[in-house]
Amino acid sequence: MKYAYFPGCSLKGLGRAYEESLLPVMERLGVELVELDDWNCCGATAYMSIDEKQACVLAARNLALAEKTGPHDLITPCSACYLVLNKMKHYLKDSPEMRTVVQRALDGAGLAYGGNTPVRHPLDILVNDVGLDVIKEKVVRPLTGLKVAPYYGCQVVRPYATFDDAWNPTTMDRLLATLGAEVVPYPLKTKCCGASLTGTLPKVGLRLTYILLREAARRGADVIATICPLCQFNLDAYHDQVERRWGPVPVPTVYITQLMGLAFGLPAEQLGLNRNFVRMKPLPAAPAPAQSK
Amino acid sequence: MNTNSRNGDIRIGFYICHCGRNIAGVVDCAAVAGEIAKLPGVVVSRDYKYMCSEPGQELIQDDIRERALNRVVVASCSPLLHEHTFRNAIEAGGLNRFFFQMVNIREHDSWVHTDGPAATAKAIALARAAVRRVRLHCALETVRAPIHPDVLVVGGGITGIHAALTLANGGKKVFLVEREPSIGGHMAKFDKTFPTLDCAACILTPKMSAVRAHENIRLWTNSEVVKVEGYVGNYTVTVRRRPRYVNEELCVGCQECIEACVFKEGKFPDEFNVGLSKRKPIYIPFPQAVPQVVLIDRERCLHFKTGKCKRTCVEACADRHAIDFTQKEELVEIKVGNIIVATGFKLFDAGRIPQYGYGRYPNVVTSIELERLVTSSGPTGGDVLLRDGRSPKSVAFILCVGSRDFRTNRWCSRTCCMHSMKLAQLVREHTDAEVTVFYLDIRAPGKGCEEFYDKSLKEGIRFVRGRVAEVTDWALREEEEGKLVIRAEDTLAGVVRRIPVDMIVLAVGMEPQADAQDVRRLFNMSCGTEGWFLEKHPKLAPVSTFTDGVFIAGCCQGPKDIPDSIAQAGAAAAEAMALIDRGFIEQEPNTAYIAEAECSGCKSCIPLCPYKAIGFDEPTRKARINAALCKGCGTCVAACPSGSIRQHLFEDDEIFSEIEGVLTHA
Numbered sequence: 031m032k033y034a035y036f037p038g039c040s041l042k043g044l045g046r047a048y049e050e051s052l053l054p055v056m057e058r059l060g061v062e063l064v065e066l067d068d069w070n071c072c073g074a075t076a077y078m079s080i081d082e083k084q085a086c087v088l089a090a091r092n093l094a095l096a097e098k099t100g101p102h103d104l105i106t107p108c109s110a111c112y113l114v115l116n117k118m119k120h121y122l123k124d125s126p127e128m129r130t131v132v133q134r135a136l137d138g139a140g141l142a143y144g145g146n147t148p149v150r151h152p153l154d155i156l157v158n159d160v161g162l163d164v165i166k167e168k169v170v171r172p173l174t175g176l177k178v179a180p181y182y183g184c185q186v187v188r189p190y191a192t193f194d195d196a197w198n199p200t201t202m203d204r205l206l207a208t209l210g211a212e213v214v215p216y217p218l219k220t221k222c223c224g225a226s227l228t229g230t231l232p233k234v235g236l237r238l239t240y241i242l243l244r245e246a247a248r249r250g251a252d253v254i255a256t257i258c259p260l261c262q263f264n265l266d267a268y269h270d271q272v273e274r275r276w277g278p279v280p281v282p283t284v285y286i287t288q289l290m291g292l293a294f295g296l297p298a299e300q301l302g303l304n305r306n307f308v309r310m311k312p313l314p315a316a317p318a319p320a321q322s323k
Numbered sequence: 324m325n326t327n328s329r330n331g332d333i334r335i336g337f338y339i340c341h342c343g344r345n346i347a348g349v350v351d352c353a354a355v356a357g358e359i360a361k362l363p364g365v366v367v368s369r370d371y372k373y374m375c376s377e378p379g380q381e382l383i384q385d386d387i388r389e390r391a392l393n394r395v396v397v398a399s400c401s402p403l404l405h406e407h408t409f410r411n412a413i414e415a416g417g418l419n420r421f422f423f424q425m426v427n428i429r430e431h432d433s434w435v436h437t438d439g440p441a442a443t444a445k446a447i448a449l450a451r452a453a454v455r456r457v458r459l460h461c462a463l464e465t466v467r468a469p470i471h472p473d474v475l476v477v478g479g480g481i482t483g484i485h486a487a488l489t490l491a492n493g494g495k496k497v498f499l500v501e502r503e504p505s506i507g508g509h510m511a512k513f514d515k516t517f518p519t520l521d522c523a524a525c526i527l528t529p530k531m532s533a534v535r536a537h538e539n540i541r542l543w544t545n546s547e548v549v550k551v552e553g554y555v556g557n558y559t560v561t562v563r564r565r566p567r568y569v570n571e572e573l574c575v576g577c578q579e580c581i582e583a584c585v586f587k588e589g590k591f592p593d594e595f596n597v598g599l600s601k602r603k604p605i606y607i608p609f610p611q612a613v614p615q616v617v618l619i620d621r622e623r624c625l626h627f628k629t630g631k632c633k634r635t636c637v638e639a640c641a642d643r644h645a646i647d648f649t650q651k652e653e654l655v656e657i658k659v660g661n662i663i664v665a666t667g668f669k670l671f672d673a674g675r676i677p678q679y680g681y682g683r684y685p686n687v688v689t690s691i692e693l694e695r696l697v698t699s700s701g702p703t704g705g706d707v708l709l710r711d712g713r714s715p716k717s718v719a720f721i722l723c724v725g726s727r728d729f730r731t732n733r734w735c736s737r738t739c740c741m742h743s744m745k746l747a748q749l750v751r752e753h754t755d756a757e758v759t760v761f762y763l764d765i766r767a768p769g770k771g772c773e774e775f776y777d778k779s780l781k782e783g784i785r786f787v788r789g790r791v792a793e794v795t796d797w798a799l800r801e802e803e804e805g806k807l808v809i810r811a812e813d814t815l816a817g818v819v820r821r822i823p824v825d826m827i828v829l830a831v832g833m834e835p836q837a838d839a840q841d842v843r844r845l846f847n848m849s850c851g852t853e854g855w856f857l858e859k860h861p862k863l864a865p866v867s868t869f870t871d872g873v874f875i876a877g878c879c880q881g882p883k884d885i886p887d888s889i890a891q892a893g894a895a896a897a898e899a900m901a902l903i904d905r906g907f908i909e910q911e912p913n914t915a916y917i918a919e920a921e922c923s924g925c926k927s928c929i930p931l932c933p934y935k936a937i938g939f940d941e942p943t944r945k946a947r948i949n950a951a952l953c954k955g956c957g958t959c960v961a962a963c964p965s966g967s968i969r970q971h972l973f974e975d976d977e978i979f980s981e982i983e984g985v986l987t988h989a
Contacts, residue, residue, distance in 0.1 A: 197677035197793075217795045245797045 031159065034096040034104045034147070035063035038072050038111040045108065045259030047302025051287035052107055052152060054301070058168055058294050059160050063105060066095045072111035073118060075185075076226070082121065086128055087135040089118035093149070094141040103148045105155060107287075109185035109258035115149040116190055151186050152287070153257055154193040157201045162208045170295040172210025176313060178289065179216040179251035179281070180206055181242065181265075183258040187220055196220070202286055206255060209293040214251045218242055223261040228268050239264050240272045243279035253310055254283040269308045282308040333364040333458045336392040337450065338383060340374035340399035342429055347372075349433040351443045355398065358447045362454050366390050375405050383409075384416035393418065394457045398426035398450050419462035421912070421972065424453040452984030459977045463912040468951050470556035471660035472903050475500065477548055477846075478665035480508025482877030482888040484530050486663045489896035491539035495903060498657055499534060500562055501544045505612035506531055508667055512595065512691060514698040514705075516885060517745040518775035524611060524700070531613040544614060549654070551845055554934070554954060555872030556660045556908040566650035567618035573645035576615030580646060581605050583639035585632060591623050593702075596695050600702035605636050610700060619646075661872045661899035664846055664856065665892065668833040668878040671725030671732065678793040679721065679829055684807055685710040687794060687827045690720075690742060697749045707753045707826075715756045715825035719809055720747060721791045722762040726832030734853060736832035737882040740766045743830045744779045751782060759785040759822060761811055769884060787822075789814045794827055833882040846873050855881045866895040871908075874898055913955040913972040919945050921967035928959040928968060 041049040056063055071077075073089035093115065096104045106112040121128050122145060136143055156165065180202040187196045194201045199220065203213045223242060227235030243265060246254050256262045265283035272279060284306065291301040292313060303310060337359045341347035352370035360368035367386050373379050374397055386392050395413050399405060402425045410420040428446045436442040472495060476487045479501030487499045499506070510516075511531075513523035534540055543564055550561035581603055589601030595609045604623035607615070625632035626648060637646050673681035673689050680687045686709050688696075699705035709715055720743045726736040740762065747758045760779075765786070767776045780786070791811040798804045799821065806823035813820050835854035836842070843850050847870045849857040856875045859867035866874045876891035877883065883891070902908070915936075924944040929937045936952035937959060939945075946968075948959075960968045969975070 195677060198683070217797045241797075241799065248798070 031060060032062040032064065032100075032102050033150075033155065034099050034102045035065045036069055036072070036092055036096070036104055036106045036111060036115070037065060038106065038108040040108045040110075040259035044263050047305045048107055048259055048262070048285045048287065050300070050302035051285055051291045054296055055287050055290045055294060056152075058296070059156075059164065061155070061160060064099060064102070066092065066099065069095060072106070072108070073114040075110050075114060078114055078117065083128065083131050085114065086118045086121055087132055089115050090122070090132045090136060090143050091139065091141060093118070093145075093147050094136055094143040096147050097144055098141070103150050103155075105150055105152055107152050107257075107259075109151070109183055110260060112149060112151050113185040113190070116192075119145065119149065120190075151193070151257070153186065153201050153205070156290075157205055158193060162204060165205070165290070166208050169209055169293045171293055171313070173206075173289060173293050173313065174210045176211045176289075177214050177250055177252045178206050178211045179214045179246040179249065179254045180219055181216065181223075181246075181254050181256045181261060181283070182219050183223055183256065183261040184220055185258065202255060202257065205286065206289070209289060211289065214246070214249045216246065216249065216251070218245050223258075223264045224268070225260065225264070228264050232271075235264075236268060236271060236275065239268050240276050240279065243269070243272055243281055244276070246281045247279045251281055253289075254281055255286045255289055256283055257286055266307050282306055282310045284310055333394060334366045334390065334392050335362075335364045335394040335396060335454055335457060336383060336386045336390065337365055337368040337396045337454060338374050338379075338398070339368075339370045339428070339446070339450070340379070340397065341370065341372045342400060342433075343372065346399070346429050346433045349436060349439055349442045350428060350446045351439065354443055355446045355450060359450050359454060362451065364394075364458055365454060366392060374399050375408050380408070380412040380415075383412055387413065387416040387418060393422060394460065395423050396426065396450065396453045396457050397423075398428045398446060398453070400429040401427050420465075421463040422457070422460050424457040424460070426450050426453045448985050451987065452981040455980040455984035456977050459974065459980060461971075463971055465912055466910040466914075466950055467907040468556060468910055470903055470906060470908050471558070471658050472496065473498065473657070473659045474899050474903070475548070475558070475560055475657065475659040475662045476665060477662065477842075478508070478667055478877070478879070479503070479506030479534075479542075479544065480665060480667045480877065480888075481510045481527060481530075481885060482667070482892045483508075483663070483665035484527075484534055485889050485892035486665060486876055486896045487540055488530060488533055488537065489893055490899065491537045493896070493900055495539065495900065497540045498560075498562075498659065499540055499542050500546050500548055501542070502547050503608070504545045504567065504616075504618050505608040505614070506534060506542070506544060507609075507611070507613065509691075510885060511609065511611070512597075512698075513694055514701075514749065515745060517741040518769070518771040520745070520748070528611045528613075531611065535613045542614065543655075545618065548845060551662070551847070555870075555902070558659050558662060558872065560657050560659060560662070562655045562657065564653040564655060566621075566652055567616065568621070568624075568646065568648055568650050569617050569619060570645045570647050570650075571614060571616050573643050574616040575643070575645075576607065576617070578607060578617060579639040580617060580636035581607065583635040585625060585635055591620065596702045597689075597692050599692060599695050619648075661874065661902060662846060663874045663876055663892075663895045663899060664842070664848070664868075664879060665875070665877045665895075666836055666839075666842055666879045668882065669836050671736075671831040671834050673724055673829045673831050675731060676724060679724065679791070679827075680794040680796075680807070681829060684794065684796060684827075686715075686807060686825060687829065690739065690746060690828055690830045693746050693750075693828050697746065697753060705753065707750055707756075709825055713825075714754050717757045717759070717806075717824040718747075718750050718754075718826045718828065719822065719824040720758070720760045720828045720830055721794075721809070722760065722830045723790065724829040724831050725834070727763060732832055732834060732853070734832075734882065735766065737766070738884045739830040739832060741769065741772055741775065741884070743828070744775060744784070746828065747779060747784045748782065751784065756825070757785070758783075759787060759809075759824070761787050761789060761791050761809065763788070763790055769886070787811065787813050787815075787820065789820075798823075833878060836879070839879070842879075846870065848873060848875070855879065866891050866898060872899075872902065910951070911955060911972075912950075913970060914950045914953040915948050915955065915957070915960050915968050915970045916950070917946050917948055918967045918969055919943070921965050922946055923965050923967070925964060928963055931958050931962050933958070 073085035078085040224235035224238040288301045339352045356368045356370040414420040476483045476499045487497045546564045549563045552559045584603045586603045592598040593600045593602040604620045621627045695701040725731045767773045789812045803823040809822045848868045874895035876895040877888040922945040936949045940947045960970045
């Protein structure tokens with residue numbers, strides 16, 4: 031199983047822990063990720079709303095690079111990249127004018143884009159390509175007793191609900207159950223994390239972050255599992271500000287791939303778990319470390 | 324051009340209709356009349372404001388007499404609308420009714436074009452074609468065929484029941500076919516009806532028993548129509564009668580077998596109570612079911628599943644011997660002259676809008692589920708209860724679930740506003756709950772309905788205008804703990820509200836039945852884009868279809884309430900009776916015929932005929948067409964290798980001269 035890999039800026043920066051956990055987990059599952067050579071900005075949600083044409087050109091260059099590497103699907107772990115690249119594909123399909131703009135720009139760079147490369151999220155690939163059975167086989171340290179609130183964020187299911195339901199996605203729920211975790215019913219699974227409002231309009235943004243943390247705490251979750259760097263950042267980095275304003279909401283937020291790594295028996299320090307502001311407690315009733323093989 | 328064809332001296336009258344401004348607003352009618360007047364054989368050419376009016380028709384008749392016309396062409400609207408009118412007029416004027424040709428310059432010209440001169444040129448071309456064609460017309464006679472007096476009614480809801488009773492009371496024999504094991508349909512599940520709040524069962528069940536008792540009605544439940552052949556006045560219908568494993572003639576409905584069943588308690592979802600209660604494998608759909616006959620659910624019965632059952636039901640039935648495990652499916656063929664389709668609707672599946680939480684939150688129910696809860700004969704004996712048995716302190720209704728929504732169904736289901744207000748009033752009657760209704764617009768146009776809305780407001784039911792965004796159970800404030808929370812924009816107050824409640828009722832809309840397309844094909848009907856059966860004319864022929872002798876009534880044609888369904892049922896019955904009482908069907912003489920001298924007897928036409936109208940005459944070794952069966956579809960005419968099949972009104976030379984007329988730029 032081989033995929034072209036588009037990390038995007040987050041996975042090399044703020045969301046480094048996502049890449050640090052994604053790569054060993056995929057390796058353990060026998061999935062090969064080939065990072066695009068000379069990739070650039072995905073087009074970015076903010077840029078998309080200011081200049082759609084420029085943003086589409088940026089996005090299309092990445093897909094053109096992917097097509098050059100071979101007939102593999104493109105994996106994009108960051109939800110924003112996933113959305114922008116898919117949105118660009120829709121724009122190109124629906125608008126001949128946009129096609130002309132993008133083609134002309136790519137021509138100038140000696141590239142071409144055929145429009146065929148599927149842009150996919152790791153959650154989709156893990157559950158639908160790799161399969162829960164295969165994942166289950168790799169679990170050596172089941173997350174038994176760990177209460178997890180599955181939090182998807184908005185961008186993987188809206189507006190394009192391709193691999194899951196837009197209102198009540200369940201892919202991560204099933205994945206977590208496979209890892210042995212106890213899945214907490216979490217009705218806010220696709221609600222807004224605060225997005226960039228935490229920085230621009232903190233009064234509004236922080237309240238949204240607070241609602242998510244509070245409900246997870248109220249439902250007794252030990253940890254929130256997420257798949258989006260911005261969600262993870264808001265819930266983790268603004269945690270102290272939320273607590274200062276509204277009182278304790280003692281729930282850390284980690285990437286699903288970090289939980290998978292733990293279940294696969296990978297050491298916590300290799301999974302970027304030490305990068306969290308709000309640290310995850312050791313797994314409940316952890317058995318004695320296994321003898322090295 | 325040869326003006327003197329096989330029909331001798333031709334004297335044509337041409338008339339172009341203004342149709343008020345409908346045609347004259349685009350087409351220069353006087354110019355068309357002037358142009359056509361120049362054609363050979365045209366004796367009179369006139370334009371007139373309304374040709375279909377009495378003076379318009381008299382104009383033609385006077386000309387026939389005074390100017391010795393022997394052909395008439397009228398350029399006006401669609402022949403579907405007025406061909407009969409003008410044929411009758413020229414017949415009354417003394418000509419054979421087929422010495423006539425109609426030109427459609429309204430639907431085919433003025434209504435679809437805005438360029439006046441071009442539309443006028445098109446009208447001239449079409450009129451020229453008709454003038455050329457009509458000179459070749461021959462005198463023809465219409466054919467009369469007898470009509471079978473029996474009627475088939477498909478669907479035993481309130482619509483089918485009323486149609487069947489109306490016909491039967493008028494002395495017609497009716498076959499009433501119902502798919503479910505009892506008649507009664509959706510209405511049988513209702514507690515009270517709006518806006519009068521009279522008991523639904525008290526007005527429905529007497530009609531159901533009347534169906535059972537009526538000497539003119541043959542009632543077949545648990546049955547479906549599987550094949551329809553023939554044409555108006557003469558349909559052959561095949562009905563599949565599924566086995567109930569209980570002999571309908573022998574069962575008296577004592578229900579002792581149900582009592583005796585090895586299942587001590589009901590175990591399977593009860594269809595009538597929409598899954599809110601359980602039934603046994605042997606059951607009667609509901610206490611007032613018609614027929615009062617039990618049935619056995621083959622999928623659930625131990626005898627059928629394992630073969631190892633003590634068959635206590637058979638024991639209980641004793642000497643009656645009504646239980647018959649050997650019953651087989653039966654195909655029955657019947658002959659009828661008319662068919663009334665009243666197959667109803669299905670309710671929108673609330674699970675299709677996941678943000679409303681149906682199926683996820685147990686206290687989110689549909690309107691039909693609440694209907695069963697408020698009914699005294701329902702699973703809770705009329706108590707409105709939450710799933711844990713508590714009485715709700717607050718209930719909210721969400722309107723337009725699966726209606727007026729471009730993501731699901733765009734139409735208004737017409738009854739849900741009133742139905743919800745009725746349920747809201749009943750909830751207030753049965754509990755002390757606060758009731759809030761979330762609506763887009765309140766639509767209460769029926770008789771007494773606005774007054775009912777007024778009463779709801781006065782009784783303290785709260786109305787919030789706005790489509791609900793979601794139903795959730797995450798709490799933000801203390802009073803929301805343990806409740807369902809509705810999030811909605813209140814578009815009158817201009818604020819976003821969070822309203823915590825105990826129970827949420829989704830007012831699910833109406834949809835075409837899941838198999839509406841199959842039923843449409845079965846009866847050769849059309850559907851609109853939304854899947855409802857299409858009436859022949861939305862105003863003037865609301866219960867007719869494009870297939871003569873097939874009528875539609877009730878919700879299969881579109882959402883409607885009980886009074887409207889009953890009105891359509893009566894209308895369809897009257898339309899069928901009008902055909903039956905005339906006693907015959909008049910058939911167009913546009914039938915195919917064999918030019919015997921040229922027929923080689925190859926038989927290739929025989930299997931092609933969809934109406935089985937072509938036979939083979941062994942002594943002469945020629946094909947023979949039965950004009951009474953021929954519907955004039957033209958398939959055999961086109962297929963005959965030797966060109967020896969012709970068709971009245973569609974002779975080759977008629978069609979070719981029509982084409983020449985369009986293409987001649989004279």
